[in-house]
Amino acid sequence: ADVKKIAVIAGDGIGPEVVGEALKVLKKTEELFGYQFETEHGLFGGIAIDEKGTPLPEETLEICKRADAVLLGAVGGPKWDNNSKELRPETGLLGIRKALGLFSNIRPATVFDCLKEASTLKPEVLEGTDLIVVRELTGGIYFGEKFRREGAGGEEAVDTCVYNVTEVERIVRQGFEIAQTRRKKLASVDKANVLETSRLWREVVNRLAPEYPDVEVEHVLVDNCAMQLLRRPASFDVIVTENMFGDILSDEAAMLTGSIGMLSSASLGEGSFGLYEPVHGSAPDIAGQGISNPIATILSVALMFRLTFGYAEAAQSIEDAVKAVLDAGHRTGDIAVDKSKAIGTEAMGDLIIAAM
Amino acid sequence: ADVKKIAVIAGDGIGPEVVGEALKVLKKTEELFGYQFETEHGLFGGIAIDEKGTPLPEETLEICKRADAVLLGAVGGPKWDNNSKELRPETGLLGIRKALGLFSNIRPATVFDCLKEASTLKPEVLEGTDLIVVRELTGGIYFGEKFRREGAGGEEAVDTCVYNVTEVERIVRQGFEIAQTRRKKLASVDKANVLETSRLWREVVNRLAPEYPDVEVEHVLVDNCAMQLLRRPASFDVIVTENMFGDILSDEAAMLTGSIGMLSSASLGEGSFGLYEPVHGSAPDIAGQGISNPIATILSVALMFRLTFGYAEAAQSIEDAVKAVLDAGHRTGDIAVDKSKAIGTEAMGDLIIAAM
Numbered sequence: 108a109d110v111k112k113i114a115v116i117a118g119d120g121i122g123p124e125v126v127g128e129a130l131k132v133l134k135k136t137e138e139l140f141g142y143q144f145e146t147e148h149g150l151f152g153g154i155a156i157d158e159k160g161t162p163l164p165e166e167t168l169e170i171c172k173r174a175d176a177v178l179l180g181a182v183g184g185p186k187w188d189n190n191s192k193e194l195r196p197e198t199g200l201l202g203i204r205k206a207l208g209l210f211s212n213i214r215p216a217t218v219f220d221c222l223k224e225a226s227t228l229k230p231e232v233l234e235g236t237d238l239i240v241v242r243e244l245t246g247g248i249y250f251g252e253k254f255r256r257e258g259a260g261g262e263e264a265v266d267t268c269v270y271n272v273t274e275v276e277r278i279v280r281q282g283f284e285i286a287q288t289r290r291k292k293l294a295s296v297d298k299a300n301v302l303e304t305s306r307l308w309r310e311v312v313n314r315l316a317p318e319y320p321d322v323e324v325e326h327v328l329v330d331n332c333a334m335q336l337l338r339r340p341a342s343f344d345v346i347v348t349e350n351m352f353g354d355i356l357s358d359e360a361a362m363l364t365g366s367i368g369m370l371s372s373a374s375l376g377e378g379s380f381g382l383y384e385p386v387h388g389s390a391p392d393i394a395g396q397g398i399s400n401p402i403a404t405i406l407s408v409a410l411m412f413r414l415t416f417g418y419a420e421a422a423q424s425i426e427d428a429v430k431a432v433l434d435a436g437h438r439t440g441d442i443a444v445d446k447s448k449a450i451g452t453e454a455m456g457d458l459i460i461a462a463m
Numbered sequence: 464a465d466v467k468k469i470a471v472i473a474g475d476g477i478g479p480e481v482v483g484e485a486l487k488v489l490k491k492t493e494e495l496f497g498y499q500f501e502t503e504h505g506l507f508g509g510i511a512i513d514e515k516g517t518p519l520p521e522e523t524l525e526i527c528k529r530a531d532a533v534l535l536g537a538v539g540g541p542k543w544d545n546n547s548k549e550l551r552p553e554t555g556l557l558g559i560r561k562a563l564g565l566f567s568n569i570r571p572a573t574v575f576d577c578l579k580e581a582s583t584l585k586p587e588v589l590e591g592t593d594l595i596v597v598r599e600l601t602g603g604i605y606f607g608e609k610f611r612r613e614g615a616g617g618e619e620a621v622d623t624c625v626y627n628v629t630e631v632e633r634i635v636r637q638g639f640e641i642a643q644t645r646r647k648k649l650a651s652v653d654k655a656n657v658l659e660t661s662r663l664w665r666e667v668v669n670r671l672a673p674e675y676p677d678v679e680v681e682h683v684l685v686d687n688c689a690m691q692l693l694r695r696p697a698s699f700d701v702i703v704t705e706n707m708f709g710d711i712l713s714d715e716a717a718m719l720t721g722s723i724g725m726l727s728s729a730s731l732g733e734g735s736f737g738l739y740e741p742v743h744g745s746a747p748d749i750a751g752q753g754i755s756n757p758i759a760t761i762l763s764v765a766l767m768f769r770l771t772f773g774y775a776e777a778a779q780s781i782e783d784a785v786k787a788v789l790d791a792g793h794r795t796g797d798i799a800v801d802k803s804k805a806i807g808t809e810a811m812g813d814l815i816i817a818a819m
């Protein structure tokens with residue numbers, strides 16, 4: 108049988124709880140669909156700092172490298188916030204992206220009907236919003252040279268933003284390809300009126316566009332995009348952009364859906380390998396209480412099924428089960444209107460499994 | 464008498480029309496308050512490219528330098544969008560900021576009661592929103608070295624983001640000082656978990672904070688800020704941030720007020736000198752039709768009165784007049800619910816003058 112290897116990185120805060128429920132869902136798909144999964148667990152983030160003295164132990168990286176996909180919970184927390192750079196969970200996050208070559212971050216901003224009211228946007232503005240931000244994840248100012256030096260104005264800090272055509276081309280192509288499977292609209296976001304990297308970016312987009320004649324391309328300046336996401340969110344289909352802009356815009360887009368606690372994400376490299384994680388953070392304030400919402404992590408498994416394994420049927424069954432449970436009125440505390448009726452993490456996981 | 468010199472740069476698109484109405488207001492304040500203004504007009508932006516072969520002619524810069532303040536309409540338009548870098552209106556904008564040392568951009572995000580409905584945010588979320596973005600304007604990735612080179616991955620583009628402590632200190636101090644005149648809350652926005660310039664920024668904020676013990680400081684990561692502006696806009700008072708983040712966040716903040724066509728801005732240097740302009744652009748699509756909204760430019764004059772001249776009474780009279788005209792139901796097309804009742808640029812200017 109075709110055994111799929113999944114590296115499981117529970118991480119910090121609510122990470123272990125939500126990943127626990129996702130693993131139950133994974134197990135259920137073995138029963139229902141005859142799949143076989145082999146999981147291997149790795150330490151990562153704050154817990155790895157505590158136990159191994161580094162946020163990304165070599166061993167964890169090895170586990171990921173021999174896997175077909177990675178399921179990540181969440182990392183970070185106040186405990187490690189004042190650590191030096193090498194001993195911070197984020198450094199592990201940047202390190203794993205680079206080490207695994209995960210150059211593309213896919214962030215669907217989906218509006219869940221039952222959560223529409225949770226958005227701060229007017230329902231009529233949100234109506235029809237269904238967009239994906241495709242963010243470049245291993246280049247730009249995140250990974251360029253950084254240093255301090257003495258200058259005329261005293262101590263000086265420097266960050267370098269670098270992109271080469273190869274890096275831009277592969278992420279832009281991914282934007283075009285995803286747009287082709289959807290409403291065929293690509294918004295390429297840059298700051299070409301100021302940045303050289305953006306001018307290179309725009310040249311590449313314009314050069315590739317004729318290869319995707321069915322896709323309508325729009326160049327949007329990043330400041331304008333931050334506005335248009337508020338004004339006409341439903342008009343966007345696929346947004347492709349560089350690392351820093353993508354960080355900001357994908358969070359803005361997620362928040363405007365009102366569904367941020369429910370959103371999954373994928374970070375992809377060449378081939379079918381991918382790392383899957385919920386968009387929300389490690390929520391240390393509610394960790395260990397069994398009240399966190401496992402849905403975003405469970406939906407990350409569905410995304411893994413679609414994008415890495417090609418298990419579309421099982422992915423659909425997970426997504427349908429989530430929808431059915433929500434439609435039946437079940438809510439964890441974060442999305443409950445009546446908090447007194449909120450159910451816990453495990454109860455939510457069990458209901459979803461039962462509905463599959 | 465104390466004659467104030469104002470450099471007037473009408474610019475492109477609707478720039479000349481809206482500046483024309485602002486000048487009428489200026490004149491009216493001479494009558495009402497006995498002020499004396501001397502205006503000198505300069506070419507800038509697209510029109511300067513057409514007539515002088517450069518977006519920022521030396522002569523215009525001289526006019527600005529001998530003035531006490533600059534009133535700017537708007538620059539840019541599709542006509543110049545595909546020009547080479549040196550022949551683009553934005554290059555003039557960046558050039559004038561640098562040449563005049565305008566390191567601080569002040570962008571109030573004000574909600575006009577009568578326009579509340581125009582926001583895409585729910586009224587209850589917007590309730591109480593009144594914030595100012597203080598954006599660093601002459602440093603960071605906008606002005607660092609930019610170039611192309613050949614690398615292993617083909618052609619490569621590089622932008623450099625540089626900040627020294629002096630630059631950070633002066634803008635951060637301005638943030639603290641403005642907060643002291645308001646609700647005494649300062650949100651310093653950075654990406655200190657990734658960028659060296661942000662870590663320097665945060666160090667400076669933490670070092671200066673004890674000098675402003677009455678101001679409550681919050682460090683917010685830029686991605687989180689993009690979210691929190693949507694979730695809890697009313698909780699922000701003053702946001703201080705670097706150039707690129709400020710570009711994105713000030714536009715996001717402006718858009719969420721629903722009043723973007725009505726917002727003014729100031730760009731300040733050392734001392735009282737400042738450049739004042741509406742937040743909206745040159746709107747080439749409606750230029751020359753006499754239907755543009757002059758209110759943002761008129762309010763920019765009020766801001767000039769407050770921040771450069773210390774003419775608080777006259778500033779108030781302009782702001783009150785604008786409010787009275789809006790309360791009486793007069794609207795230009797951009798803010799009219801019933802477009803058939805919209806009035807033109809000049810009519811709006813005349814009504815405001817009459818109400819002063």
Ligand SMILES: CC(C)[C@H](C(=O)O)[C@@H](O)C(=O)O
Binds near residue numbers: 197200
């Ligand atoms: C934690 C941080 C380094 C990270 C990023 O900026 O990429 C996070 O915001 C994200 O989007 O995954």
Ligand SMILES: CC(C)[C@H](C(=O)O)[C@@H](O)C(=O)O
Binds near residue numbers: 300710
């Ligand atoms: C036109 C552009 C260079 C400019 C900027 O990015 O500063 C504009 O967006 C602004 O905010 O004034």
